[in-house]
Amino acid sequence: MDFERPLDALNAARNKRVLVELKNKHQVLGQLKAFDIHINIVLDDAEERDEDGKTARKLGQVFIRGDMIVFVSPAT
Amino acid sequence: MDFERPLDALNAARNKRVLVELKNKHQVLGQLKAFDIHINIVLDDAEERDEDGKTARKLGQVFIRGDMIVFVSPAT
Amino acid sequence: MDFERPLDALNAARNKRVLVELKNKHQVLGQLKAFDIHINIVLDDAEERDEDGKTARKLGQVFIRGDMIVFVSPAT
Amino acid sequence: MDFERPLDALNAARNKRVLVELKNKHQVLGQLKAFDIHINIVLDDAEERDEDGKTARKLGQVFIRGDMIVFVSPAT
Amino acid sequence: MDFERPLDALNAARNKRVLVELKNKHQVLGQLKAFDIHINIVLDDAEERDEDGKTARKLGQVFIRGDMIVFVSPAT
Amino acid sequence: MDFERPLDALNAARNKRVLVELKNKHQVLGQLKAFDIHINIVLDDAEERDEDGKTARKLGQVFIRGDMIVFVSPAT
Amino acid sequence: MDFERPLDALNAARNKRVLVELKNKHQVLGQLKAFDIHINIVLDDAEERDEDGKTARKLGQVFIRGDMIVFVSPAT
Numbered sequence: 001m002d003f004e005r006p007l008d009a010l011n012a013a014r015n016k017r018v019l020v021e022l023k024n025k026h027q028v029l030g031q032l033k034a035f036d037i038h039i040n041i042v043l044d045d046a047e048e049r050d051e052d053g054k055t056a057r058k059l060g061q062v063f064i065r066g067d068m069i070v071f072v073s074p075a076t
Numbered sequence: 077m078d079f080e081r082p083l084d085a086l087n088a089a090r091n092k093r094v095l096v097e098l099k100n101k102h103q104v105l106g107q108l109k110a111f112d113i114h115i116n117i118v119l120d121d122a123e124e125r126d127e128d129g130k131t132a133r134k135l136g137q138v139f140i141r142g143d144m145i146v147f148v149s150p151a152t
Numbered sequence: 153m154d155f156e157r158p159l160d161a162l163n164a165a166r167n168k169r170v171l172v173e174l175k176n177k178h179q180v181l182g183q184l185k186a187f188d189i190h191i192n193i194v195l196d197d198a199e200e201r202d203e204d205g206k207t208a209r210k211l212g213q214v215f216i217r218g219d220m221i222v223f224v225s226p227a228t
Numbered sequence: 229m230d231f232e233r234p235l236d237a238l239n240a241a242r243n244k245r246v247l248v249e250l251k252n253k254h255q256v257l258g259q260l261k262a263f264d265i266h267i268n269i270v271l272d273d274a275e276e277r278d279e280d281g282k283t284a285r286k287l288g289q290v291f292i293r294g295d296m297i298v299f300v301s302p303a304t
Numbered sequence: 305m306d307f308e309r310p311l312d313a314l315n316a317a318r319n320k321r322v323l324v325e326l327k328n329k330h331q332v333l334g335q336l337k338a339f340d341i342h343i344n345i346v347l348d349d350a351e352e353r354d355e356d357g358k359t360a361r362k363l364g365q366v367f368i369r370g371d372m373i374v375f376v377s378p379a380t
Numbered sequence: 381m382d383f384e385r386p387l388d389a390l391n392a393a394r395n396k397r398v399l400v401e402l403k404n405k406h407q408v409l410g411q412l413k414a415f416d417i418h419i420n421i422v423l424d425d426a427e428e429r430d431e432d433g434k435t436a437r438k439l440g441q442v443f444i445r446g447d448m449i450v451f452v453s454p455a456t
Numbered sequence: 457m458d459f460e461r462p463l464d465a466l467n468a469a470r471n472k473r474v475l476v477e478l479k480n481k482h483q484v485l486g487q488l489k490a491f492d493i494h495i496n497i498v499l500d501d502a503e504e505r506d507e508d509g510k511t512a513r514k515l516g517q518v519f520i521r522g523d524m525i526v527f528v529s530p531a532t
Contacts, residue, residue, distance in 0.1 A: 003270055004262065005264055006263060006264050007268075009291050010291055023252070024101075033079055035082060036081055036082050040083075046149070061085060062149040065145045068145075069293045071256070071291060071293065073274070073289065100177075100222065110155040110160065116159075118155055122225070136226055137225065138224070138225040139224045140222070141223065143219070180375070185313070186307040186308065186309055187310060188311075212378055213313060215313050216374070217374060220373075220375070231413055232414065234421060234443055253404075267445055295447070298444070299443060300443045301440060302440055326526065328479070338464065340462050344462040346462045362532070365530060366527050367466055368526070369522070369525045372525075389489070399515075447523065453516060453517065453518040456516065
């Protein structure tokens with residue numbers, strides 16, 4: 001897929017399952033519901049994994065503050 | 077629920093009990109009373125838990141500065 | 153109390169005794185005299201406590217830079 | 229090649245394979261698809277390597293938040 | 305004293321001796337000569353103390369960058 | 381040489397070999413090709429050195445994000 | 457000397473020898489040639505000293521990014 005702007009890639013991932021890597025080394029997996037230009041993100045059916053990849057917590061819906069995000073990638 | 081913008085999810089959580097994860101690894105649980113575009117947040121009946129999940133302090137009402145926030149999620 | 157915006161909660165606390173948690177893990181207790189949109193805060197009759205809750209210093213009046221603040225809560 | 233502005237160099241690298249060094253000391257290699265003035269970046273066919281240069285994860289497409297980036301360089 | 309805005313408190317301290325706590329845990333004591341909205345501060349007859357309260361250096365006049373400041377308080 | 385503004389000094393160094401000190405304690409040496417007001421910088425024929433001054437990597441052309449930079453100085 | 461604004465103090469130090477304390481605990485001494493509102497600074501005949509006060513490197517001219525600066529003081 002070709003994108004003019006980085007946010008187009010997030011838009012294409014809307015409603016899909018994504019992996020969000022955080023600056024605290026935790027990861028949150030969930031369905032991408034919303035995002036904005038600060039990369040604030042809302043996920044549904046989210047679960048948080050710690051550095052070792054173990055599920056630490058089921059979060060359900062979660063609002064993640066954009067400045068905590070390292071990257072967003074399709075969950076595999 | 078479907079949201080156009082991430083802040084819509086916070087709006088839907090107004091007056092509900094939420095879990096706020098902080099960058100200092102502490103968590104604050106309380107009833108979401110107010111928020112703004114910086115994700116500054118006011119909680120009522122709040123309690124702070126440390127990294128191990130133990131209640132460290134009853135805070136009552138608390139104003140949390142937005143740049144300290146990792147995520148906000150419904151309390152389960 | 154109900155607030156439209158988070159700063160309304162700080163406004164309601166004006167002239168009351170508050171606990172200010174700082175990013176360096178210290179706490180400052182004092183009477184809230186003034187604040188602005190950056191959450192810069194002025195306290196009167198302030199004292200600083202270290203991580204263990206011991207009073208480290210009597211500060212009298214103190215201007216705290218907003219970006220150092222984790223949360224502000226009524227002192228109990 | 230001569231550039232007036234730094235972003236011209238990113239533009240010249242579009243669709244080429246680049247190495248993105250992150251502030252968490254990890255590296256992401258992939259094909260540069262999109263970027264913006266915040267240096268938010270989208271890579272295709274991306275893989276993440278840890279500090280020792282070992283491939284930690286295949287990421288496929290990845291959106292990297294600009295403020296996590298140290299440098300972007302052609303992959304060799 | 306009553307202040308509408310936090311900067312009013314700094315203004316009232318102009319030409320008085322203040323204690324400036326820095327994010328690197330050092331303190332600078334000196335006469336407050338100037339400040340701006342970023343809380344950039346100029347002190348005269350300044351001395352820097354380390355974490356243990358020992359005078360590390362006589363600085364004379366010093367320009368302190370606002371984003372390094374934790375708090376400013378009257379020197380006692 | 382006399383400069384009105386700091387960026388004039390970077391302009392005078394254009395096409396010359398410079399040392400760029402990074403916040404991760406690494407250094408990048410290369411020919412300065414472009415910069416902007418955020419101090420985003422593009423170097424040609426760049427090499428990265430670690431804290432001990434050893435060449436860690438040949439980078440060729442590199443785009444360095446401005447907020448990672450400590451200083452830029454003519455390479456000696 | 458009396459200053460209305462903090463930058464007036466830097467202006468008064470132009471062409472004089474100053475000590476620049478950095479957030480990485482290093483110091484740079486040199487002749488102040490230029491500065492701007494971000495406190496980006498250009499020094500001539502600069503030398504960098506490490507935490508122990510030993511001269512680590514002769515830098516000649518150096519452009520220092522403002523957000524790395526703790527304070528600027530006349531060199532004594």
